[in-house]
Amino acid sequence: DTGVSQNPRHKITKRGQNVTFRCDPISEHNRLYWYRQTLGQGPEFLTYFQNEAQLEKSRLLSDRFSAERPKGSFSTLEIQRTEQGDSAMYLCASSFFGRSETQYFGPGTRLLVL
């Protein structure tokens, strides 16, 4: 069990560019969650998957955000036409729904939009 991994760990981009983040969950986990954390705040829910199905999206997830989990394993979060307000830490977590609903977090991807 290698834990949840996220890549890249840091990303600096210019306003208007597109960025994509990747999350690899714990291998047997069927649920995968994305959260966003801004400085001095707790994480906020963005979206989650059960296997490959995206079951819920927060109102925080504007049309510029899209997430996929194509084979029910890793997931990607893409932000198009980035804005300075997108600067945050993007956290991924996974869990095994039906056995233990405890979410285990990755180290996060810190995004800075200039």
Place this chain on the structure above:
Amino acid sequence: AQTVTQSQPEMSVQEAETVTLSCTYDTSESDYYLFWYKQPPSRQMILVIRQEAYKQQNATENRFSVNFQKAAKSFSLKISDSQLGDAAMYFCAPSNFGNEKLTFGTGTRLTIIP
């Protein structure tokens, strides 16, 4: 929607002493989980302890224990024999029944005084 209040933005405790972090929440659900996570500076979110709302017995994990008062919607964390490695931001997070998404408070920054 759930709301979470952590009324202590910062706490400090002498090494080897005991400290209690408070958390209150609001939910309309009767069955849910509650979690405490810690987030050391520039490091990832780590699970501290978990409580099932249907269990009356308070959870304990080594030096960490909770005082769960379901009717009062209170979920405090007690850390005994505080150690330097306990220094972190602590987040209280109840989960929704069904989608299990976490709602985080604003956190309590815990400082350990040597």
